[in-house]
Amino acid sequence: MDGITATLAAANLGLVFFDLSYLPLRDFFLSGDLPLVEWKVPAPRFMLAYDPMKGITRNDDTQRYLDEFDKLRLQIRDTGLKSPEAAQQVQVLQTLSLQLLAEDPFLLADRVGTLETIKNQVRGRLQESSSEEAMRRFWTVEYLATVPDPGDQTPLAWFEDSVRPRIEKSNYVRSIDQDGIFVDSFWKIDIWFQIFFATELLARTFLIKRRYTSLSWREALLWRWYDLFLLVPVFRWLRVIPVGIRLQSSGLVNMETIRSQFSRGFVATFAGELVEVIALQVINQIQSSVQRGEITTWLTTSAQREYIDLNNTNEVEVISRRLAELMVYQVLPRLQPDIAAFLHRNAELAIEKTPIYQAMVRLPGMATLPRQLTQQLVGQVSQMLTQVSQGTYNALTLDDPALGQITDQLSRHFRNAFAEALQSQETLTELQSLITDLLEEVKVNYVNRLSEEDFDELLEEVEQLKQQQAS
Structure with missing residues (x-):
């Protein structure tokens, strides 16, 4: 059909x-x-x-x-x-x-x-x-x-x-009609097509309304708004829109290439300005919030604000725990030799300046003793740092209500103390000025560059990614 x-x-x-x-x-x-x-x-x-x-x-x-x-x-x-x-x-x-x-x-x-x-x-x-x-x-x-x-x-x-x-x-x-307009009787041919498409549109509207009962009759009629061009007796060339869509959807003609080229041309024309406007609007809103002093308000009231949780999971807490786990169990053990070398060298420099070390190196058989003691001490210290970090992490991750309460209290006190420190007029003014200047530099150095981007190349990359995903 x-x-x-x-x-x-x-x-x-x-x-x-x-x-x-x-x-x-x-x-x-x-x-x-x-x-x-x-x-x-x-x-x-x-x-x-x-x-x-x-x-x-x-x-x-x-x-x-x-x-x-x-x-x-x-x-x-x-x-x-x-x-x-x-x-x-x-x-x-x-x-x-x-x-x-x-x-x-x-x-x-x-x-x-x-x-x-x-x-x-x-x-x-x-x-x-x-x-x-x-x-x-x-x-x-x-x-x-x-x-x-x-x-x-x-x-x-x-x-x-x-x-x-x-x-x-x-x-x-x-011939000229009574209104002084040249006679054009094409409507005598076109009216039969209009009757057919009007009947089809009404039937489709009825089926759409019956299938989607939440829609109003007006919304059901406008579901295929482009078909209205088939009924308009003026600007008949606009019928190319519904005809193209019908030929594509029926599979009689593959117009995907035309659609893709049209989309690319449209996006390449407007994407640069659109992205630049959005970025500038976001940065300007952040600047206005900073200048009004809303950062301090946000810090002091964040705990009382209502937050909608979609999956009963504190994503920030989970992410923080996962990053801490990676740091304690994977990063620090791999860095232990480097930490030991760093501490060893600093300890050597400190000991070499002491009078005891200078006296001991003159005694027979004692020249290497300070170095050995330093090496042993540094190795134990670096190992202890790793073990303490792991022990602390294990203690924090235990399912202990008392420990959890202490941790929450520590976090809350830290946030409150930090917010109170920020409320100092001198500090707050300085931070607001610095953040505002930083955002202004971001606008000048980065946002304005968006208009210079070659969006044709970006769209080509998008097409390549789609082809890779399809293959």
Whole structure:
């Protein structure tokens, strides 16, 4: 079903684009001339059957002009150019030409500029500054009988090739309704598609409302808001949005590449400014909080603030315990040799400066005793530090209510003492000033650089990560 509706929507969109392009392409349908190139193909004149839908009818004035020109060609073929009958026909064409210049019947076809082009062609051909004088001189037996220069056309052949096609392309008028608007009957075709898509939209709205009872009828209707473009009689080209979505969802057309490129272009255009604005807003809010002295308030009232726990787990406590465990059982044992070497060297330097050491090194067999004692002492001290740290951690992690109460009391007293120390006006002012300056430097040195980032490269990295995850 989705494939059928998507196909109908695509057909409707094709008709819309044909209707919108009909007038600009009518010259091609009439003559087969391709725009911007000098190629000519067989004219698809059958397309002109669409003329009534655009209110196009033949222009009697320009058609009479072309018919009189054809009569002149036939008269010249039968009796010659200098016959009285041909001269009379030339006089008729001269009168009609001057009338054409005065009335500009091409305006009825909404072809502004056609008459000016013809005027320029005739003036250029006869080297005249006045288009009326040039047209009057052109339609005389004397001028039509002139022998052209080598490589040039006769006047009648030139008119046939250069002027007549322009008149033929504008040889129509467009009907105007009572509101002064050109007649356009495309709605007579489009209404059947609109009825179908309106019925489908109502059915989908009913099914969505039935499936999601919490939605209102308005929300259910707007669930597929893009389908509303199929019902709007204006800006019909916007139907490309629902048609593209329908073709993609039905699987008839894979538009993922187009969607990806559109998304990348959109993100690359707005992401830099968006990230910069968000970062600046966050930093400015932090600066305002610091300047208002809210840090001290936060420290002194953090214990009383209500905190929403989602999983009955104190994540900060668990993280702290895990980091302490890593420090005590893995980091300190590996650093014990380095700690011992550090303490040993400092102890040696301290002992070497004492009078006892200087006296002992002079005694026979006692020169290495201080070094040995120092090495033993330092080894025991470094080992004791590790063991004490592990013992302290084990004691803190015991499930002992009394110890837990003492730990909580210690933490609370530490926080309160720290907050009271911060409440010193001198300290608080200095910290506020330093933090504000630091945030300002962050804005200058880092946030402003966000706009200089190449977001195309970042998006390329995102695509590579997606491909790696898919593989």
